[in-house]
Amino acid sequence: MSTIDSMPTVNQTASALVSAGATVIRVEDLHKYYDLGETRVHALRGVSIVIGQGEFVAIMGASGSGKSTFMNMLGCLDRPSSGRYLLEGIDASQHDKRALALIRNQKIGFVFQGFNLLARTTALENTALPTMYTKIDKAERSKRAAEALAMVGLADRAQHFPSQMSGGQQQRVAVARALVNHPSILLADEPTGNLDSRTSVEIMEIFQNLNDKGLTIVLVTHELDIAQFAKRVLVFRDGKIRKDDAVVNRPKAAEVLKTLPTLED
Ligand SMILES: Nc1ncnc2c1ncn2[C@@H]1O[C@H](COP(=O)(O)OP(=O)(O)O)[C@@H](O)[C@H]1O
Numbered sequence: 001m002s003t004i005d006s007m008p009t010v011n012q013t014a015s016a017l018v019s020a021g022a023t024v025i026r027v028e029d030l031h032k033y034y035d036l037g038e039t040r041v042h043a044l045r046g047v048s049i050v051i052g053q054g055e056f057v058a059i060m061g062a063s064g065s066g067k068s069t070f071m072n073m074l075g076c077l078d079r080p081s082s083g084r085y086l087l088e089g090i091d092a093s094q095h096d097k098r099a100l101a102l103i104r105n106q107k108i109g110f111v112f113q114g115f116n117l118l119a120r121t122t123a124l125e126n127t128a129l130p131t132m133y134t135k136i137d138k139a140e141r142s143k144r145a146a147e148a149l150a151m152v153g154l155a156d157r158a159q160h161f162p163s164q165m166s167g168g169q170q171q172r173v174a175v176a177r178a179l180v181n182h183p184s185i186l187l188a189d190e191p192t193g194n195l196d197s198r199t200s201v202e203i204m205e206i207f208q209n210l211n212d213k214g215l216t217i218v219l220v221t222h223e224l225d226i227a228q229f230a231k232r233v234l235v236f237r238d239g240k241i242r243k244d245d246a247v248v249n250r251p252k253a254a255e256v257l258k259t260l261p262t263l264e265d
């Protein structure tokens with residue numbers, strides 16, 4: 001943990017950043033219990049936070065500190081036990097499963113550690129999957145999927161299957177899939193957890209480019225080097241936010257890549 005505490009950060013700047021953009025996420029006193037028969041796990045213990053449009057937030061913290069539970073709440077994959085969650089002003093804590101699925105499909109792009117691509121399905125078709133639940137027609141779906149693949153630098157891999165791509169390329173397809181419905185926010189839970197360090201920085205380059213275009217991003221990582229590419233770092237401990245700091249002297253992933261050896265070296 002000493003590495004997190006020694007990170008150069010300025011506390012006031014975090015709240016200044018928040019007030020810069022319109023509020024995308026507002027969480028108020030969120031609690032989550034998991035009931036396991038006899039025992040009960042109190043995974044989130046009163047989390048409150050505001051995240052503005054255009055922010056890029058990294059979440060760190062020890063294993064079991066509640067990061068994934070929190071991301072699942074933000075992503076409308078699960079509901080809090082108590083507290084409020086407003087996503088662009090919509091109270092997600094008040095909706096049932098079906099309504100949450102709709103909100104999720106329209107507003108949220110999710111990227112996981114495992115790429116979760118369909119094996120017998122091309123990059124283009126994998127990317128297009130979330131559009132199946134929308135009303136847009138087939139031609140428009142393919143067009144959007146192709147655009148999303150281009151955004152992650154994979155325009156020339158549209159007809160490849162997952163087995164024909166590297167881990168980094170597969171994760172880029174997963175990012176394209178997360179972007180295809182033009183979400184308000186991109187949520188990524190340890191997206192570089194299965195990738196080597198250079199490939200991880202390549203993913204962060206894509207995230208920084210998307211964020212520069214205005215996309216709001218929340219990312220979980222246990223690597224300080226990766227968190228530094230974000231603009232703001234939260235540290236979870238025992239189901240609570242213990243630190244909330246702006247990153248100073250944020251590196252540009254594109255610059256860092258120039259200093260890293262390529263796979264061929
Ligand atoms: N589906 C679940 N059922 C029961 N307990 C869970 C479940 N998911 C997480 N937990 C517990 O909640 C706590 C927080 O877990 P999690 O959010 O996964 O932490 P992190 O992502 O920071 O490692 C842990 O004690 C974990 O064991």
Ligand SMILES: [Mg+2]
Binds near residue numbers: 067068069
């Ligand atoms: Mg986790």
